[in-house]
Amino acid sequence: xxxxxxxxxxxxxxxxxxxxxxxxxxxxxxxxxxxxxxxxxxxxxxxxxxxxxxxxxxxxxxxxxxxxxxxxxxxxxxxxxxxxxxxxxxxxxxxxxxxxxxxxxxxxxxxxxxxxxxxxxxxxxxxxxxxxxxxxxxxxxxxxxxxxxxxxxxxxxxxxxxxxxxxxxxxxxxxxxxxxxxxxxxxxxxxxxxxxxxxxxxxxxxxxxxxxxxxxxxxxxx
Amino acid sequence: xxxxxxxxxxxxxxxxxxxxxxxxxxxxxxxxxxxxxxxxxxxxxxxxxxxxxxxxxxxxxxxxxxxxxxxxxxxxxxxxxxxxxxxxxxxxxxxxxxxxxxxxxxxxxxxxxxxxxxxxxxxxxxxxxxxxxxxxxxxxxxxxxxxxxxxxxxxxxxxxxxxxxxxxxxxxxxxxxxxxxxxxxxxxxxxxxxxxxxxxxxxxxxxxxxxxxxxxxxxxxx
DNA sequence: ACATTTCTGTTGTAATTACAACATTAAGGA
DNA sequence: TCCTTAATGTTGTAATTACAACAGAAATGT
Numbered sequence: 118x119x120x121x122x123x124x125x126x127x128x129x130x131x132x133x134x135x136x137x138x139x140x141x142x143x144x145x146x147x148x149x150x151x152x153x154x155x156x157x158x159x160x161x162x163x164x165x166x167x168x169x170x171x172x173x174x175x176x177x178x179x180x181x182x183x184x185x186x187x188x189x190x191x192x193x194x195x196x197x198x199x200x201x202x203x204x205x206x207x208x209x210x211x212x213x214x215x216x217x218x219x220x221x222x223x224x225x226x227x228x229x230x231x232x233x234x235x236x237x238x239x240x241x242x243x244x245x246x247x248x249x250x251x252x253x254x255x256x257x258x259x260x261x262x263x264x265x266x267x268x269x270x271x272x273x274x275x276x277x278x279x280x281x282x283x284x285x286x287x288x289x290x291x292x293x294x295x296x297x298x299x300x301x302x303x304x305x306x307x308x309x310x311x312x313x314x315x316x317x318x319x320x321x322x323x324x325x326x327x328x329x330x331x332x333x334x335x336x337x338x339x
Numbered sequence: 340x341x342x343x344x345x346x347x348x349x350x351x352x353x354x355x356x357x358x359x360x361x362x363x364x365x366x367x368x369x370x371x372x373x374x375x376x377x378x379x380x381x382x383x384x385x386x387x388x389x390x391x392x393x394x395x396x397x398x399x400x401x402x403x404x405x406x407x408x409x410x411x412x413x414x415x416x417x418x419x420x421x422x423x424x425x426x427x428x429x430x431x432x433x434x435x436x437x438x439x440x441x442x443x444x445x446x447x448x449x450x451x452x453x454x455x456x457x458x459x460x461x462x463x464x465x466x467x468x469x470x471x472x473x474x475x476x477x478x479x480x481x482x483x484x485x486x487x488x489x490x491x492x493x494x495x496x497x498x499x500x501x502x503x504x505x506x507x508x509x510x511x512x513x514x515x516x517x518x519x520x521x522x523x524x525x526x527x528x529x530x531x532x533x534x535x536x537x538x539x540x541x542x543x544x545x546x547x548x549x550x551x552x553x554x555x556x557x558x559x560x561x
Numbered sequence: 562a563c564a565t566t567t568c569t570g571t572t573g574t575a576a577t578t579a580c581a582a583c584a585t586t587a588a589g590g591a
Numbered sequence: 592t593c594c595t596t597a598a599t600g601t602t603g604t605a606a607t608t609a610c611a612a613c614a615g616a617a618a619t620g621t
Contacts, residue, residue: 181488182522184561189491191484203484205479213484217395244466251473255428258476261483262413262425266403269529270413271609272577279406296374299599307491309579314600330587330599339406376571493579494607521569531609551616552569 118143121150124173125225128197129253133245139240145261146227153218160201160216164210169229170200175222176296180215180304192257192264193296205229205277212248268307274318281326282339291335298331340365343372346395346423348446350419355467364464368449375440379426382423382438387431391451392422398518399445402526414479414486415518424476427451438549461519490529495538498528503548504561520553 125131126139130172132339134142142148150173159170159177179192191214194200200216263283270276279322280302285291295302303310304335348361349352356364364370372395375381381392381399399422400415411461413436413470416422422438492498502524507513517524542548549556 156370181484183488183492183497185493185497187493189488191487203477203480206474207481213481213488221358240556242417244469247466247470251476252428254473254476255425256478258425258480258483259432259435261487262403265354265374265413265483265487265490266411268487269403270405271407271409271529275405275407282406307493311580311600311602312578315602318600320406323515324344533570533572533610534608537572540570 118148118150120178121173121223121225124196124223125171128171128173128225130169130171130199130249132249133241133266134242140241141337142246143227148225151224151226153222153224155218155220157218157222157290158215159218159222159224160204160212160214162212163214164207164212166201166204166212167208168206169202169227169230170216171227172198172200172227173223173225175224176219177222178217179303180217181213182215183276188304188308190301192260193301193305195296198257199250199253200224202250202257206254212287264305268305273306273308273312274320276308277313277316277320278337279324279337280306281333281335284333285335293335295333296331340370340372343395343445343447346445347393350393350395350447352391352393352419352421352468352471354471356464360464364447364468370449372446373446373448375444375446377440377442379444380437380508381428381440381446382434382436384434384437386434388423388426388434389430389451391427391449392420392438393425393447393449394418394420395445395447397446398441399444400439400441402439403435404437411529412519412523414482415523415527417518420479421472421475424447424472424479426433430445442448442513486527495528495530495534496542498530499535499538499542500547500561502528503555503557506555507557514554515555515557517555518553527531 122136122139125143126134126136131139131142138241152208153175160166162181172194174196177194177198179194179200180192181189181191183189201212201214204210204212267276267280267283270279284293284295287293299314300310303313306313317326317328321328325335325337327336344358344361347365348356349356353364361379375397382388384403394416396418398417399420400412401416401422403411403413405411423434423436426432426434439505488506489498489502491499506515506517509515519527521536522532525535528535539548539550543550547557547559549558
């Protein structure tokens with residue numbers, strides 16, 4: 118557990134909390150670290166979520182399976198993100214998503230019940246924690262709206278250009294790497310992979326973009 | 340101002356706060372009520388948002404204009420919802436959406452800076468407020484994910500059935516009213532209005548649904 | 562009641578997409 | 592290195608959609 122302290126204390130979840138306090142709080146919240154492997158389900162659709170899952174290392178896809186069996190990738194989460202945070206606040210709500218591990222991942226798991234209630238121990242910093250949670254979930258909210266923007270475009274071309282433009286802005290550079298392989302990007306943008314590949318080639322041949330594997334260059338401003 | 344107290348105190352924003360405290364808090368947060376009319380922009384894309392907008396009465400569309408000039412309706416908000424709440428937590432972030440008034444609306448406006456900082460007055464309930472904000476935005480995130488589910492369906496038919504099924508579940512009844520006219524529903528689901536109308540007729544003639552204006556009956560389980 | 566405007570439904574056509582099937586390239590293991 | 596497998600790119604076709612243009616219904620104002 119101790120070997121993860123440096124990662125944990127750098128998380129926005131514990132922003133504004135000293136090392137000594139952190140140690141106490143982790144005990145108080147029943148915190149422990151769990152390892153996940155590729156394909157492991159961290160959260161399953163239908164479960165009641167009462168814990169906070171903080172990604173210390175690795176990648177997690179937030180997915181959903183449609184009634185007709187297609188996969189939707191809703192979000193891609195990395196280190197310092199929380200998984201299913203919105204679900205813990207609304208008690209007794211069933212998870213409407215799956216959280217699937219991509220590669221290896223380390224997750225810090227905390228008991229939210231204990232986080233949200235004040236306790237007699239030195240944990241007078243619950244207030245800071247809740248405030249941090251609010252900031253984290255706000256950021257997630259903005260990203261969800263951005264995702265809605267991406268997939269709300271009319272054509273495959275517009276979806277790609279909007280997505281790449283948003284990624285470019287996030288990286289503050291017109292050269293950047295995307296976190297998806299082609300199939301996952303297609304599932305994220307809700308389009309057919311092969312049609313997407315075709316459109317990417319076309320955009321490249323027309324000089325709008327360039328790419329090699331996951332490394333992209335956006336040559337125009339959208 | 341006083342005449343709105345009953346509406347304000349029933350809002351989830353002030354859940355767990357007594358009447359006497361409420362009055363003090365409203366003063367402390369510089370709270371005031373503003374009236375908006377149909378089409379008024381409450382929040383504009385590009386603005387820096389530093390206030391909390393609580394809908395006391397009326398409807399608000401959260402919209403976005405695409406680079407190519409199409410309108411996307413991201414969310415429909417009602418009384419007791421907050422507008423652009425995620426934006427205030429991330430300071431100095433430009434609003435990525437427009438909030439447009441639909442019909443008449445009453446909005447309570449609070450100074451978030453004052454909400455997020457403790458003060459010397461009787462406002463020891465800032466903690467409760469932040470905790471409420473966390474719950475509110477959590478609910479909003481779950482709804483955004485639901486919206487993503489709706490628009491991620493492959494065909495117009497699947498989008499409609501998923502949307503109607505989700506609405507039906509929300510109303511806990513297979514008979515319900517939807518808050519959109521046809522054009523707005525089309526902009527919400529990112530499909531063409533006329534194509535949507537056509538598909539609705541088809542679903543009706545095939546016996547899957549029934550409707551008259553905004554009143555829908557879902558006859559199958561999706 | 563009438564005229565006007567807005568909203569909704571219908572239809573044909575051109576454009577776009579999904580899908581399947583296959584080609585090519587990259588990656589990983591023996 | 593070669594072999595195997597996975598990822599990506601390419602192409603043709605059938606299905607789906609957007610769009611425009613219009614018809615009918617409902618709402619609104621006078």
